[in-house]
Amino acid sequence: xxxxxxxxxxxxxxxxxxxxxxxxxxxxxxxxxxxxxxxxxxxxxxxxxxxxxxxxxxxxxxxxxxxxxxxxxxxxxxxxxxxxxxxxxxxxxxxxxxxxxxxxxxxxxxxxxxxxxxxxxxxxxxxxxxxxxxxxxxxxxxxxxxxxxxxxxxxxxxxxxxxxxxxxxxxxxxxxxxxxxxxxxxxxxxxxxxxxxxxxxxxxxxxxxxxxxxxxxxxxxxxx
Amino acid sequence: xxxxxxxxxxxxxxxxxxxxxxxxxxxxxxxxxxxxxxxxxxxxxxxxxxxxxxxxxxxxxxxxxxxxxxxxxxxxxxxxxxxxxxxxxxxxxxxxxxxxxxxxxxxxxxxxxxxxxxxxxxxxxxxxxxxxxxxxxxxxxxxxxxxxxxxxxxxxxxxxxxxxxxxxxxxxxxxxxxxxxxxxxxxxxxxxxxxxxxxxxxxxxxxxxxxxxxxxxxxxxxxxxxxxxxxxxxxxxxxxxxxxxxxxx
Ligand SMILES: Nc1ncnc2c1ncn2[C@@H]1O[C@H](COP(=O)(O)OP(=O)(O)OP(=O)(O)O)[C@@H](O)[C@H]1O
Ligand SMILES: [Mg+2]
Numbered sequence: 001x002x003x004x005x006x007x008x009x010x011x012x013x014x015x016x017x018x019x020x021x022x023x024x025x026x027x028x029x030x031x032x033x034x035x036x037x038x039x040x041x042x043x044x045x046x047x048x049x050x051x052x053x054x055x056x057x058x059x060x061x062x063x064x065x066x067x068x069x070x071x072x073x074x075x076x077x078x079x080x081x082x083x084x085x086x087x088x089x090x091x092x093x094x095x096x097x098x099x100x101x102x103x104x105x106x107x108x109x110x111x112x113x114x115x116x117x118x119x120x121x122x123x124x125x126x127x128x129x130x131x132x133x134x135x136x137x138x139x140x141x142x143x144x145x146x147x148x149x150x151x152x153x154x155x156x157x158x159x160x161x162x163x164x165x166x167x168x169x170x171x172x173x174x175x176x177x178x179x180x181x182x183x184x185x186x187x188x189x190x191x192x193x194x195x196x197x198x199x200x201x202x203x204x205x206x207x208x209x210x211x212x213x214x215x216x217x218x219x220x221x222x223x224x
Numbered sequence: 225x226x227x228x229x230x231x232x233x234x235x236x237x238x239x240x241x242x243x244x245x246x247x248x249x250x251x252x253x254x255x256x257x258x259x260x261x262x263x264x265x266x267x268x269x270x271x272x273x274x275x276x277x278x279x280x281x282x283x284x285x286x287x288x289x290x291x292x293x294x295x296x297x298x299x300x301x302x303x304x305x306x307x308x309x310x311x312x313x314x315x316x317x318x319x320x321x322x323x324x325x326x327x328x329x330x331x332x333x334x335x336x337x338x339x340x341x342x343x344x345x346x347x348x349x350x351x352x353x354x355x356x357x358x359x360x361x362x363x364x365x366x367x368x369x370x371x372x373x374x375x376x377x378x379x380x381x382x383x384x385x386x387x388x389x390x391x392x393x394x395x396x397x398x399x400x401x402x403x404x405x406x407x408x409x410x411x412x413x414x415x416x417x418x419x420x421x422x423x424x425x426x427x428x429x430x431x432x433x434x435x436x437x438x439x440x441x442x443x444x445x446x447x448x449x450x451x452x453x454x455x456x457x458x459x460x461x462x463x464x465x466x467x468x469x470x471x472x473x
Contacts, residue, residue, distance in 0.1 A: 114312050124300070133316055214362065
């Protein structure tokens, strides 16, 4: 009985999951592009840029996700109207920017100074050195820590529920209210769906990390 | 052939944190000449090399490369003409040997992929690494790494190459292969300025020896005279200390 309804409602859960995945992809992309830009600014930029990135990171890592969502959708959304989805992408994407900037900065700083010096000695410009020497190594080293960021943002997409994004968690609560109960069953299915997406994503990222490993260093960064 | 020196270092001064590391260093390097720089640790030898290509810009003085003043304007094209070989090799970890040697040729000199590959193969062959094109730095021995880094410098067709203790990070049994490559280069007419205490190279291939101490050049001269009849007491003391160290290790 519950099972039949669950089968009937499953397409709605899938639709919710699809929205959640779109949100995840959009916010991680925003966080990647801006995070990488901020990390380059904070490692190589003028002190004013470094100060800006420091403040940005402090602010966005210091505010709960839910407050950011409410702030963007109801607060800023009042001045610049935007859909719940867009508000969620911006709020969670900027927060992800702060975390990703930190990952990339650490990875960039871990690149051997000697290699940077060798590149400059050969005549590569600062920018060419960042592009050809620093980033290829830093991005490889970022995949491991980035896996955590993926997991944590996947889970954070469920919070977009509070501003009315019809993602997986919100679909689940619709179904629960339609079914008049069976909360445990429905949320168990939803939990399993988050879990599977999380594992698949992690497995994909670990595979990428192994594929990108520099020969001679394959032993490092393996999934344990 | 012109008789102006290929490199002219004029009264270089450099201060780090209030301490004057280079106190006015001047010397010339003629085309095809090899000079070796010796001196105690902390004397400013590495700093001098880094001042020449402005990796550490000098506070005062000037560097003239083949008649052109080395300055920030156009520095990347000037650096491309000055090879630099580091004690720690500093190969690019994420690139195979061939790409290590091709990158700057493509990016700085604007050579085609074909031309860069051709020059890279020539130089890798010269240093005996023709069979290691696809190897990554982590898969090479120290001696192979240093030879690859020499090939990387050579492929840029530099006017001279600066070496900063190229064999100091190597196990004793691996220094020979690097010294051999350097001797061949010197004999083939490459202009070289080598910071090293490798007496084998100094005696066999150096035209002149520069003894530096305390940020100044104490004396310089051909190896035959400087090693046997140094003018200054400090030079002979240092040379004695060097031979002692060599006997002990
Ligand atoms: N980037 C730097 N910042 C501050 N001080 C420096 C820097 N580079 C060198 N120094 C100082 O300048 C002095 C000369 O250093 P340098 O490395 O040129 O000596 P060296 O003759 O090459 O010594 P070694 O034989 O040990 O390599 C040292 O006292 C060193 O601590
Ligand atoms: Mg040194």
